[in-house]
Amino acid sequence: MDGECELKSEITTDGTSQPTDSVETGEAAVNPAAQPDAAVNPAALCSVEPDAAANSADSANIVQDNASALVVDTNSALVVDSNDAEDSDAGEGDVSMSVKDDEExxxxxxxxxxxxxEVDLNHARIGKMENFEQLECIERLLLRWNLIKKIENIQTLTTLKELELYDNQLTVIENLDTLVNLEILDLSFNRIREIKGLDTLVNLQKLYLCSNKISKIENxxxxxxxxxxxxGDNKIRVIENLEGLDVLEDLYLGKxxxxxxxxxxxxxxxxxxxxxxxxxxIIENLDQLTELTQLYLSENGLVTIENLLNNVKLETLDLAYNKxxxxxxxxxxxxxxxxWLNNNNVSDWNAVNVLENNKQLETIYLDRNPLTSDPxxxxxxxxxxxxxxxxxxxLAK
Structure with missing residues (x-):
């Protein structure tokens, strides 16, 4: 498989699984076993990015003046050129790259x-970050699905707590030094090769870098x-440089x-x-992760279920598409x-008997194993x- 598999979406999204609040992710996982052709659980691969549809744009009061400018007089504003009204929600929920190089x-x-x-400029087809200087109280700046090539002109937005630049054309993380109150940063689906430029973001709680070109976990x-x-969905070969992340709860490294x-x-x-x-x-080196409740290991080359002795709080175990x-x-x-054990090589009915101790088990996927040939x-x-x-x-009756 060479580490490559089809990236499908829920949420995300992977992962689009998006948290009901922007601090919780990956809860809406889609079980690949329930869809035999789906190669991977999207939510576990890439957690669901914050849902643009959840933005409170409905309450926006947008007044157009006699020129082409828009005056926004609400605390939660969706700002879109009136000529682009039909494009503002096009592709909503589409996790694939929607930005085209040849798009103007x-x-x-x-x-x-x-x-x-709050300012929502998702799907606005803007190519440059500008004219944000007057936003003295801004907390959420949403710039998904645009044509932005550079992070710039936001250094004065020191009140900003959430910045979404999902699915643009960024290659470098830069010009974020003054955003010391930032809690959520979404740079997924771009062309970023290095994790850097985050030194001053000491209040950051959620960092989304899914589907870039990153080869090393660093900084x-x-x-x-x-x-x-x-x-998820990068070019990382080694799990490293995570020491110090003492409160980390969710780690997505799929694909x-x-x-x-x-x-x-x-x-x-x-x-x-x-x-x-x-x-x-091999399943290994999980002994210290005693708080683990969800473990997703599908689409690998595992042959044995092992080394989970200390992970007694596990509620979801995904081992689909292994050996x-x-x-x-x-x-x-x-x-x-x-x-989830679908698409493996389980053939011995005696092995199923071990489940009699798992009294809380509600859902099991075993389709596409040899033992399922028995009607x-x-x-x-x-x-x-x-x-x-x-x-x-x-559903079992």
């Missing part, structure tokens, strides 16, 4: 109320408040080129770990609710685990 950027002449706290271990780090699970020992609060679609062959032959070493996971296999699973409510994509 547009100039928007805008005037904002100085008290505006993030000073971000002491970081709770979510999204690096990279990682061969070994390592250097996670310091992440004592980690709750979600996604390593889907990499080059792993596993035996279900084992999970009887102690008494809180396990979802087990009665769902009934047999139900006999072993009568508490299960869903087997594959079918």
């Amino acid at each position: 950027p547009k100039e928007l002449n805008m005037v904002f109320d100085v008290d505006t706290t 993030v271990n000073h971000l002491k408040q970081l709770k979510g780090l999204e690096l 990279n080129k990682i061969k070994k699970i390592q250097n996670l020992e310091s992440l004592k609060r980690l709750n979600i770990l996604s390593l889907q679609c990499n080059r792993l062959t 596993i032959c035996i279900i084992q070493n999970i009887a102690h996971l008494t809180g396990l609710q979802e087990l 009665n296999y769902r009934r047999k699973i139900k006999l072993v685990c009568p508490w299960i409510t869903q087997i594959d994509a079918t």
Whole structure:
């Protein structure tokens, strides 16, 4: 598989799974087993980016003057050129790259109320960040799906808490030094090669860098408040330089080129770990992650379920699309609710009997394993685990 797989979306999104509030991600995972043709769980691969549709644009009061400028007099404003009304929600929810190199950027002449706290310029086809200086109270600046090539002209926006530049044409992280109150930064789906320029963002809680060209995890271990780090769909080969991220809860590294699970020992609060679609062959070095509740390891080269002894809080375990032959070493996971083992090599019915200890198990995916050739296999699973409510994509009766 060489670490490559189809990136599909929910949310994100992967990962579009977006948090109900911008500090929680990846909760709306789509089970690939329920859709046999889906190669990977999108939410686990790339967490869902903040949903543009959730922006409170409905309350915006936009008044057009006699010129082409727009005057925005609300604390939550959607600003779009009136000529582009039909384009403003085009492709909403599309996680694929929507920006075209040959698309012509547009100039928007805008005037904002100085008290505006949110500006939404998603899908506005703007090519340059400008005219934001008067936003003295701005907290959210949403610039998704545009043609922006450079982060610039926002140094005065010191009140900014959330900056979204998802799906643009950025190549460098720059000019963020003064944004010391920034809590959420979304630079996913760009062309960034290095993680840098984040030195002063000491209040950052969520960093989205999914689908770029990043080859190394670096320059993030000073971000002491970081709770979510999204690096899915890049070119990373080694898990490294995460020491110091003491409050990190969610780590998404799906669709990279990682061969070994390592250097996670310091992440004592980690709750979600996604390593889907990499080059792993062994489950290892998870002993210190005792708070882990969701572990996504589908689309790798795993042959054995092992080394999960200390991960007793696991609720979701995704091992789909591997080479596993035996279900084992999970009887102690008494809180396990979802087990994804579709598209493996499980053939022994005796292996299924080990599930009788997993009394909290609600959902199991075993389709496309040799044992499912038995037309009665769902009934047999139900006999072993009568508490299960869903087997594959079918509700268990």
